[in-house]
Amino acid sequence: MGVVISVANHKGGVGKTTTTVNLGAALGRLGMKVLLVDADPQANATRALGLKKPEKSLYQVLAFQDDIRTAIHGGDAFDLIPSSVHLAGFEKNNDVGKEFILQEAFADIKDHYDFILIDCPPSLGALTISALTASDYAVIPLQSEFLALQGMTDFIKILRTVKTRMNKELDLLGIVVTQFDHRKVLHRDIYEHALQTYGDAMFGTMIRGNVALAESQSVGQHIFEYDHTCNGATDYLDLANEILKRLNISVPVSS
Numbered sequence: 323m324g325v326v327i328s329v330a331n332h333k334g335g336v337g338k339t340t341t342t343v344n345l346g347a348a349l350g351r352l353g354m355k356v357l358l359v360d361a362d363p364q365a366n367a368t369r370a371l372g373l374k375k376p377e378k379s380l381y382q383v384l385a386f387q388d389d390i391r392t393a394i395h396g397g398d399a400f401d402l403i404p405s406s407v408h409l410a411g412f413e414k415n416n417d418v419g420k421e422f423i424l425q426e427a428f429a430d431i432k433d434h435y436d437f438i439l440i441d442c443p444p445s446l447g448a449l450t451i452s453a454l455t456a457s458d459y460a461v462i463p464l465q466s467e468f469l470a471l472q473g474m475t476d477f478i479k480i481l482r483t484v485k486t487r488m489n490k491e492l493d494l495l496g497i498v499v500t501q502f503d504h505r506k507v508l509h510r511d512i513y514e515h516a517l518q519t520y521g522d523a524m525f526g527t528m529i530r531g532n533v534a535l536a537e538s539q540s541v542g543q544h545i546f547e548y549d550h551t552c553n554g555a556t557d558y559l560d561l562a563n564e565i566l567k568r569l570n571i572s573v574p575v576s577s
């Protein structure tokens with residue numbers, strides 16, 4: 323049974339898409355069968371993986387309840403359900419119980435994957451709620467910048483509400499600091515403060531600022547294709563290993 327993880331934070335630019343894509347690729351390198359789901363109408367993950375105008379996307383699954391299997395695009399490192407700009411309409415429609423459609427759709431494919439990672443949009447609308455309702459865990463990227471911790475409290479409240487009202491299975495898997503620069507006092511202060519506030523929920527792995535992570539997206543590759551020796555590749559592999567450890571999942575001997 324696959325573990326479903328939403329990579330979520332209602333703030334934009336904190337590293338959700340970068341984390342979803344490269345954590346997915348890292349888990350794939352560790353022998354896990356991975357599906358990425360791009361749930362952001364901006365389709366940054368879809369584009370970051372070089373998929374231009376996919377015929378089928380998450381939109382058809384959520385809007386028309388098309389068979390989710392028909393929206394899966396197979397890849398080497400992982401499979402992908404792409405996004406489409408039309409997904410924005412899902413935020414606005416009034417369909418009763420629409421936040422449960424994704425959870426129901428996953429029931430048909432959960433057995434085929436070890437991990438399903440969802441890249442959430444930078445909002446607290448129906449798409450993020452749908453993703454959290456369909457998830458076992460949330461991973462929250464936290465950008466090392468001034469005021470980053472303020473939004474975190476609000477987001478954790480939302481997680482609690484979704485757990486109470488929509489999905490009892492939902493838990494916080496962890497908070498990961500992104501774009502970290504250990505030479506900057508502000509970054510070290512933010513990590514220390516986050517550690518004091520959230521304790522064990524903080525991942526020990528920090529994703530360092532690494533220009534290769536941004537460059538790889540502009541050429542439609544994940545970081546292991548672009549440069550498997552860079553800090554970004556090392557950090558996301560460390561994060562993948564830390565997540566497997568937290569979930570008590572052992573890595574197959576062959577990888």
Ligand SMILES: Nc1ncnc2c1ncn2[C@@H]1O[C@H](COP(=O)(O)OP(=O)(O)O)[C@@H](O)[C@H]1O
Nearest residue numbers: 334335336337338339340501530531532535536
């Ligand atoms: N660790 C990092 N080092 C350098 N650039 C990064 C890193 N993580 C993300 N970025 C860049 O920061 C920007 C925002 O990241 P992104 O993953 O798109 O955030 P979100 O999905 O939360 O909006 C992108 O241009 C991305 O390439």
Ligand SMILES: [Mg+2]
Nearest residue numbers: 338339362366
């Ligand atoms: Mg994004």
